[in-house]
Amino acid sequence: MILTIFYPVEQMTRFDEDYYVRTHIPMAKSIWDGLLDYVEMISFSPAEGQMSPYRMITVMRFTSADAFAQAMADPRMAELQQDVAVFTDSQLVAHVGARAAASD
Amino acid sequence: MSNILGVSAANNKEIYADAIVIGAGFAGLYAVYRLREAGLSVLGLEKAIGVGGVWYWNRYPGARCDIPSLEYSYSFSDELQQEWNWKERFAAQPEILEYLNHVADRFDLRPHYRFSTTVTSAAYDSATGLWTLQIEGGGQCRCKYLIPAVGSLSLPKAMNFPSIEEFAGPVYHTSHWPHQKVDFAGKRVAVVGTGSSGVQTITTIAKDVEKLYVLQRTPCFSVPARNCPADPVIDARIKSNYAALRNKARSTASGFAIDEATKPAHAFSEVERRAQMERCWAEGGLEFGGKIFSDLVVSEEANEIVAAFMRDKIAEVVKDPKTVELLTPRSYPVGSKRMCVDTGYYEVFNQDNVELVDISESSVEFTHNSVIADGRTLEVDAVVMATGFDAMTGPLLKMNISADGKSLADAWEYGAKTMLGVMVAGFPNMFLITGPGSPSVLSNVVLSIEQHVNWIMDLVSFMEQQGIASVATTVEEQEKWMGHVADLAEGTLFTRADSWYIGANVPGKPRVFMPYLGGVKTFAETCAAIRDAGYPNFNFQYANALSDRSVDA
Numbered sequence: 001m002i003l004t005i006f007y008p009v010e011q012m013t014r015f016d017e018d019y020y021v022r023t024h025i026p027m028a029k030s031i032w033d034g035l036l037d038y039v040e041m042i043s044f045s046p047a048e049g050q051m052s053p054y055r056m057i058t059v060m061r062f063t064s065a066d067a068f069a070q071a072m073a074d075p076r077m078a079e080l081q082q083d084v085a086v087f088t089d090s091q092l093v094a095h096v097g098a099r100a101a102a103s104d
Numbered sequence: 105m106s107n108i109l110g111v112s113a114a115n116n117k118e119i120y121a122d123a124i125v126i127g128a129g130f131a132g133l134y135a136v137y138r139l140r141e142a143g144l145s146v147l148g149l150e151k152a153i154g155v156g157g158v159w160y161w162n163r164y165p166g167a168r169c170d171i172p173s174l175e176y177s178y179s180f181s182d183e184l185q186q187e188w189n190w191k192e193r194f195a196a197q198p199e200i201l202e203y204l205n206h207v208a209d210r211f212d213l214r215p216h217y218r219f220s221t222t223v224t225s226a227a228y229d230s231a232t233g234l235w236t237l238q239i240e241g242g243g244q245c246r247c248k249y250l251i252p253a254v255g256s257l258s259l260p261k262a263m264n265f266p267s268i269e270e271f272a273g274p275v276y277h278t279s280h281w282p283h284q285k286v287d288f289a290g291k292r293v294a295v296v297g298t299g300s301s302g303v304q305t306i307t308t309i310a311k312d313v314e315k316l317y318v319l320q321r322t323p324c325f326s327v328p329a330r331n332c333p334a335d336p337v338i339d340a341r342i343k344s345n346y347a348a349l350r351n352k353a354r355s356t357a358s359g360f361a362i363d364e365a366t367k368p369a370h371a372f373s374e375v376e377r378r379a380q381m382e383r384c385w386a387e388g389g390l391e392f393g394g395k396i397f398s399d400l401v402v403s404e405e406a407n408e409i410v411a412a413f414m415r416d417k418i419a420e421v422v423k424d425p426k427t428v429e430l431l432t433p434r435s436y437p438v439g440s441k442r443m444c445v446d447t448g449y450y451e452v453f454n455q456d457n458v459e460l461v462d463i464s465e466s467s468v469e470f471t472h473n474s475v476i477a478d479g480r481t482l483e484v485d486a487v488v489m490a491t492g493f494d495a496m497t498g499p500l501l502k503m504n505i506s507a508d509g510k511s512l513a514d515a516w517e518y519g520a521k522t523m524l525g526v527m528v529a530g531f532p533n534m535f536l537i538t539g540p541g542s543p544s545v546l547s548n549v550v551l552s553i554e555q556h557v558n559w560i561m562d563l564v565s566f567m568e569q570q571g572i573a574s575v576a577t578t579v580e581e582q583e584k585w586m587g588h589v590a591d592l593a594e595g596t597l598f599t600r601a602d603s604w605y606i607g608a609n610v611p612g613k614p615r616v617f618m619p620y621l622g623g624v625k626t627f628a629e630t631c632a633a634i635r636d637a638g639y640p641n642f643n644f645q646y647a648n649a650l651s652d653r654s655v656d657a
Contacts, residue, residue, distance in 0.1 A: 011243035012119055014218045018154025022205070045153060045220050046241045086214055 001068035129157015131253035166308030259498035302490030330388030357623025359548030369406035440601035519616030
């Protein structure tokens with residue numbers, strides 16, 4: 001199972017990348033300890049000239065469908081969701097997908 | 105969440121806040137904190153992706169504070185100063201950045217900030233009494249109070265080496281160092297500049313590089329840091345009465361909690377003088393200059409005694425006589441340019457892989473694989489620019505600040521003019537923090553930042569209570585203040601050096617001595633007296649009265 005989180009931005013959307021990388025994602029990793037294969041954070045920083053309708057796209061692959069279900073049921077999910085307001089006012093969008101059949 | 109914390113945003117394209125703070129360094133974070141605590145809506149704008157300011161950008165090898173960290177830290181929260189434990193006497197950049205991140209988290213300051221956000225202009229309109237800021241890439245913000253907390257040393261000086269474009273290898277600027285570790289092992293590296301950043305970089309990378317060329321225009325005076333791991337016993341003793349240390353710092357000229365020199369050099373016998381200098385040298389640190397003799401920066405004779413002492417120290421360490429001569433500063437009084445603080449800087453020049461190259465007389469040119477200096481072609485793999493900053497005024501002028509169509513650049517055409525380093529005539533409701541005309545760079549700047557922000561907050565609270573829409577200083581008050589700042593400098597040796605204090609490091613910059621030399625104690629007393637007198641000669645405009653009304657003492 002792959003959870004992809006998109007953070008869309010308009011002009012003046014607030015996004016604290018430093019906090020995201022240093023605190024929020026480590027918090028998610030610790031809550032979902034043992035359930036994740038990998039986390040990839042893709043940053044699009046206007047200050048670096050990387051223009052995109054998204055400020056950040058984060059891809060999290062879980063070890064299995066069961067692991068994903070377990071992760072979503074974790075009681076600390078609320079804590080994780082509350083933390084979002086600390087670093088952004090973006091209306092994030094999350095999609096759950098699977099690896100394409102043709103990929104190895 | 106777009107109206108979080110009272111900041112209202114329409115479609116996220118235009119935001120209004122009572123106050124906008126530009127910058128998330130020591131000054132910006134504290135200003136945001138105080139404004140919020142005062143009940144104002146506050147928006148922070150920061151160009152970097154995170155907090156830290158100067159400590160975010162300056163990640164060069166060896167970057168470290170020159171002021172003991174127990175003093176170079178916030179005093180506004182006793183809980184904060186009690187809970188934070190510094191690892192070393194002088195914290196390195198990563199630790200200070202960690203500290204500022206801790207402060208941002210602890211006081212919940214992050215949600216106020218929009219990072220990766222660059223202000224391209226700020227314009228005040230007296231008809232509305234509001235500032236309008238334009239943001240790079242679109243978007244605008246409005247506010248009543250504008251606090252550009254942009255720092256004194258944050259805009260790197262433009263590189264005056266046109267042929268650097270030819271150089272094929274990496275060129276690093278100390279103040280824009282990559283976040284990833286730069287591996288210099290086996291590399292031939294040229295470092296341009298021997299100010300504070302240069303000295304720290306050189307000392308740190310000398311052990312890694314295959315070959316290091318140090319390109320020096322003007323030699324520095326440098327004092328040993330005597331850095332060491334924090335001593336838990338000493339720290340505990342200080343923390344048991346932290347207020348005493350802070351109060352002592354505030355009672356000095358420099359803002360360092362030291363026993364400042366009270367006696368001039370000639371009050372000592374030659375033997376005593378020597379002992380005094382050796383004692384201060386052994387204790388080390390930037391405070392050396394404040395502790396040694398009371399007349400160090402006013403008496404040529406006293407200054408020369410200390411300069412000679414420091415020159416001898418170079419000759420004691422460095423073996424090659426030609427290198428000793430080049431490293432020995434002779435063209436300006438000690439202290440009139442920013443003194444460097446080092447950990448084994450001079451020792452580096454005894455290493456076989458380090459070579460000092462004099463660029464005082466010749467130009468520096470680059471080809472695709474080498475630097476040409478002092479008549480020699482030196483092949484190098486990388487270049488490090490430690491060439492300094494457009495200090496104090498540069499970051500403000502870069503933001504295109506204007507009021508009713510008049511630009512700050514025009515107002516400062518012949519040099520920076522402020523009242524107390526905080527306010528600029530013609531620019532209402534804008535408050536600088538440690539601006540030109542304040543002790544700023546010649547003080548423990550964190551202490552100065554707190555003092556400035558506290559004073560600004562007293563004024564802002566006064567205005568909010570009184571229903572005042574705007575405040576401005578007058579040209580007359582400003583002239584008087586800058587005249588006082590100039591008078592203080594005139595009686596010293598500071599005016600004898602081509603320093604960045606005076607704008608001499610940037611071609612074409614007006615030469616005005618910018619820091620206030622009366623010391624932080626006198627400065628704070630002056631500020632407090634103005635507040636206590638009810639802000640005499642400030643122009644206040646009341647929200648419900650269009651006519652100007654001055655509040656007299």
